[in-house]
Amino acid sequence: MTTTPTPPTKTTPAVPADPVGKKPPTARSLTWARRRHSVARFWSSYRSHRAGLFGLAALALIALTALAAPLLVGGDVQSVTDAPGTAMEKPRGEFPLGTDQFGRSLLGLLVWGARISLTVGLLAATLSVAIGTLVGIIAGHYGGWFSTVLMRITDWFLVMPALVLAIVLATVMSRNIWTVIIAIGVTSWPTTARLVRAQTIAVESRPYIERAKALGGGHGHIMNRHVLPNVMPLVLAQTTLGISSAILTEATLAFLGLGDPTVVSWGGMLQDAREAGAVSSGHWWYLAPPGIAIALVALAFTLCGRAIESVLNPKLGVAR
Template identity: 85%
Template sequence: MTTESMPTPTKAETAQTPRSLARARKRRSVARFWREYRGHRSGLWGLAALALIALVALFAPQLVGADSQSVTGAPGGALESPSGEFPLGTDQFGRSVLALLVWGTRVSLTVGLLAAFLCVAIGTVVGIVAGHFHGWYSTVLMRITDWFLVMPTLVLAIALATVMDRSMWTVIIAIGVTTWPTTARLVRAQTLAVESRPYIERARALGGGHGHIMVRHVLPNVMPLVLAQTTLVISSAILTEATLAFLGLSDPTTTSWGGMLQDAREAGAVSAGDWWYLAPPGIAIALVALAFTLCGRAIESVLNPKLGVAR
């Protein structure tokens, strides 16, 4: 082909910078991801449920009032059954169970999100470092990971929550530092697969250091796996938080779904058959965990079509 026959670049094409091209590629990737995600009906149901729950948590003070958690001046009697005034009945102090359920959404979601973020952050760093470096670095990291992996997660979380102060941050730390090994192993396996590709060898030949390869080449390629793992870890973190709260190891001054179950047990709701005090927080925990799991499975299916997850 001669120079005269070659197409002349348009003004728009010549005006594009590498940064604008990168942004355009990202926009196309996001649009393609959303188009494929919409094909998973279960994922859409989970996303809609999470959006509704997030709105409830965000506007909790406007929905039920800022003083609905106070035990002084409670509007109802102790353990009243559901009625028009109290759709889900009252607790042992006369507070509306529905109002407590709405307030508990905030704490449960906050603990689940932050604990999952801490877990995934630790697992991602350990997995990338263990997969990139070889020799005793990788051996030591993976032996520590194996130790945490074989130890019962709930037992470790209970031990940490027992020796630390009873607060929401204690629960977050206890969950985050005990549930990262699975993420670390997944990220390490993906790191080994990424670093076996030819462009990693070219990056090393061009003088790319360890930090450059891990941050610029490995991390972007493991992020889809990390994103899918995060949505699955959140549901597990919410369940663990509810368990710790039910065992009395969370902050007693905050209202959470697990704490509501603990209060219901102490109030004798189990023996008295006061189902309206027990069922709502348990159902809420199950629904949120299910919603995050549905979203996580849909994301995993989009990022890895070979899994063939049912739509």
């Protein structure tokens, strides 16, 4: 009697266990690792710009002072009825920067005004860059007659003086802090729009955009997943540079009497000094502090913006 040999059974080879016991990295962990590496590389390059570090340190100091204003000077520093000093006192021990026409401490007003000036500059620049980025990406992506119409509108805003348009908007709208933000934001976006449009056209000429379209990627997918991440470095640099311009515009509007009269800002302090006759009477301690503060903040943001531009586009540093 013969027995039929049984065929050998196939066994699945065992997957060797990870000697360390760690799980394989996920897509999200890899993404965050790349982001951390990019941030570390950006900071390493940024540290080589001394002017950028000086601007960043100055902005950090001013921002911390503005955030701590209620603790440093108190919330009643704006009160006219409870002013601790007499009108137009010269700088002395109790009032290092003197007092205004109501007897309020100019140092306290300067610290408190930093909150409004920085807030207006940041929000107005963000609004301006958001509008410019949206218009630039749409115009660069679609092209054709639609892009031509958008660019002609952009050119119209570009040739019109932004300050004049802001004055008109601030005049016809109610006088509050949001009016100033909107007036600055909707009049200063054309430069960003043209820069983003040019960058969008350059990005969409790359081969991987054609592959994404061939695989069925729609307009929204192309703009959100491919174009926007590539123009974000330009948008970041433009935002940093736009904040200084927005702060100067806010100070100009407040100096012209078009700001919010219920809040204290550096431009509003200059307007109050002009109305109090500080220019003609030689009360320099009323005029100099807010003017110097505006100049320092604008310079700090400009230095940071230039440093960011040099890091994101090394060719600019070589050209300079």
